[in-house]
Structures are given as structure tokens and as C-alpha cells.
Amino acid sequence: MPKRIITSIQAIGHRVIDSIWRLGRAARFFALVLLKSTTSFLRFSLVIREIYFVGVLSLIIILVSGLFVGMVLGLQGYETLQKYGSESAVGTLVALSLVRELGPVMAALLFASRAGSAITAEIGLMKATEQLSAMAMMAVDPVARVVAPRFWAGVISMPLLAALFSVLGVFGGYLVAVVFIGVDEGSFWSSMQNAVDFRYDIVNGVIKSCFFGVTVTAIAVFEGFDAPPTAEGVSGATTRTVVTSALAILGLDFVLTSFMFRGVD
């Protein structure tokens, strides 16, 4: 029995040490990506191509989700606010929820599932099929040529996708509250205009989505590059990208929110 306990403790110890090593590798890799980003900016066409894959191809899921989230917010907001006779404030509720929280967070979660997993799978498969080794043997650095353009494409796409998510969300809220339910259009828009502050709400939302873009894309490229070169390894890495990104987004959201919105004007 004591031997079994010792083995279990050793196994836990190994896992902890492995995790710390992995974290260290990830930090070094992230620094390397930043160092090798010059190529991405000198040959911006490489980044544009990746923006198409990670950004443009994510548009459908982002726009449709934004629309439905906004519609649900409009419906639920009206349901609650009309009990207090404040249904005209539904525009404020929809806009603030989307711009401050749901826009950046939901868009980042969807981005991690749609584009993050694709980046990991692509880089992992390139490694498994020796494409990265072939590139290195041709004297072309895979981090500069493959990883950095994907990283910057993700960083640039994320705030734009989050903004589009919020825009479609507001439109969804308008559809439900004004067009379907009949809330006064003037008070819907004016309450929104009065309540939403550009610096305090919109800029903070954009800052959040920039942080999420860096986090999700950094996780995705690292998991792909670090994946064991087997089918099982790549599938495991893809799963880890989605799970780790989701946890990182939610954790980071709390930290950023606590710095940005403390209830003090």
C-alpha cells in the first residue's frame, strides 16, 4: 500500500514538473515568434492570406452567433425590464452587455473553436508530415514563415470579429425589441447612445478582444508546433487548444474586467 501511495505522489510530481516545463517552452516559443515576426511585416501578403483563413472564414459563425445572442438579449431584457416599466432601457442593456462582455468573450470562444483549432491542426499536421522539417532543410525558418503570419493574422482578426459580433448583436436586439415587440425606436437608440461611453465601454471592449486574440492565437500556434507528430498527438493538441483557450479567455476576462470596470466613473 505505501508503495502505491508513493507511486501516486511521484506521478503527480511528474505531471507538475511536466506542466512547468511546458509552460517554460511555451514562453520561449512565444518570445521566438515575436522575434521572428519581421518577415510577417516585410511580406505582409503572408499575413493577409492567413487573415482570410482565420478571419474571413470565421465570419459566418461570428455573424450568425452575434445576431442570435443579440436577439436573445433583446427578448430576455424586455421580459425583465417591462416588469419595472423600463422597457425603453432594453437598448442600453443589449449594447452594454455586448460591447463590454459578450462581444469580446463570445467572439473569442467561437474564434478559438473555429480558427484556433484549425491553426493547431494545420501546423500539427505540417509537422507530422515533415513539411516543417522540409522547410527548415530548405533554409526557410518555419517559425518565421508558418507560425508568425498565422499569429499576427489571429491578433489582427480577433478585435474585428468581436466588433462585428457586437454590431450584429445590437441589430439582433433591435429586431426583437423594436421590430417584433414594438419598443419605441427612438428611446431604444437614444438610451443606448446615452449609456454607452466610447472610451469606457467600447475602447475597453476592444482592448479585451486584443488580449484574447493574442492569447488564443499564441495557444493555437504553440499547441500545433509542440504536438507529437502522430494522429493522436495532433488530435490531442487540437482539443487542448480549445479547452485551454476557453479557460484562458474566461480567466483573463475576469482579471481585465476587474481592472477596467470597478463601478467608479
Add this chain to the structure above:
Amino acid sequence: MSAPLIEIKDLAFSYNTRPILRSVNMTMPRGKVIAIMGGSGSGKTTLLRLIGGEIKPTAGYVKVADQVVHKLSRNDLFKLRRKMGMLFQFGALFTDLSVFDNVAFQIREHTNLPESMIRDLVLMKLHAVGLRGAYHLMPAELSGGMARRVALARSIALDPMLIMYDEPFTGLDPISLSVIGSLIRRLTDALGMTSIVVTHDVQESLKIVDYVYFLADGVIAAHGTPQEVKDSVTPFVHQFVHGEEDGPVPFHYPADAYQEDLKLENHFA
């Protein structure tokens, strides 16, 4: 006589504590096709990776064109690699690029040639491997043999001085196998390159190579010209060349006694 292109001296390499290569010595002259043969896990691919500078030796050195590979800075190593080509086991073509763009990849990355000249160069390289007509296809549309020929065209894109082939014959039908074999020989002669072929395929490679090294247990077990190899009475070489099931390389992986493993008791004793 000119200096050899590759000189390997007392080369050793270990993964963690497991030795893969132990004191390997070789010289490879320019303009020749040299085969490195040996069973699976004998260290052949590791040797290629050491020559290409992907990994560093634990002892000894590899010299390519008078430069000790593992002592080169990253920039110098990349400069040296521009003069090397490598054909990976399954081609390792970039799956998001067409055949044309795969062959053009290295030219675009390392030169400032105009697109019209790149087009001519790529079509010439594809013509050399018989696939000029397939320039517009994607890698997923190619057979195994075609993919390897495209990879070969890609590896000669910048007219390297050295090409390394990692198991170029694996998984090919007899026609593709013979085509790849003759292409290796013809391109080596036509472009004045040196070729190193890591392979299991004894019969095909003995037809095209100038010299053979046999690796076993991380050391050179034998070496010689193809004729010397065919006539060899060394037990390991004889077993390998004739594909015999048992010999110095045993059929069974080391294990406990069979009876003990099956927990059989001798009731008839």
C-alpha cells in the same frame, strides 16, 4: 584528387542515454551516389539529420564542404542548407501549394528572380522528372511515386551540391521505384551533385549507387562497392543482401524464456 564533400569522423549520437550512433567514420566524394543501408532503428535517418545539422552530435563531427556542421551559427547553417537538398520519405510536399508552387517555393524564398524566369526554371525542373504536364495539380491529386518526383524536382530547384534521400523507394510500385532510382542516378550525373541514399531496398539501390555503407547497432558493419557487397561473405551483409530471416540480426526481439512467459510447467519431466 579533390577533397571529399563530406567527412564524418568518430561521430556519436545518443537520444537521452540511448546510443544511436557510435564512432562512425565515412568519407563521401563529390559526384557519387552513396547508399547507407541497415535495418530499422540502425541510425540511418539520424545520420542524415546530423549531416543536415538538424541535431548535434554527442561526439565527433560531420564536415560538409570543409565546414563542421554542428559548429556553424544558425545563419551559416542556413547558408549551407541552400546548397543541400533533402527528399523526405513521403515527399513532404506543402499540401496547400500546387506542384508548381512547391517547386518554386525555394526559388521565391531565396532569390529575387522575376516571375517569368521562375516559371521557366520550375518547368525545366518538372520536365527533368517527367511531370511538366502536372504543374497545376495539387499534392492530394498525385500518386505516391509522382509526389516523390515532385519532391525531387523541388529539392534540385536551386541546383544543390548535395541531395539526401530518406527511404526514397518505400511504398512504391515497381515502375515508380525504377523511375525514382534512375532519376537519382541521372540527376546526380547531369548536375554533378553528390547523393546520399538511405534505403532498405538492396536490389534497386545496388543498381544505381557507387558505394555502400552498412550500419548496424550504430556502427559501420561493412562497406564497399556494389559488386563487393554482392560477393560479400560477411554474415551480416549476406543476411541483409539476401533478405534471410535469421542470422546475425535475430528474428526474435530479446525476451524472457518462452515457457516462462506462457507460465507453462513441464508435467512430463
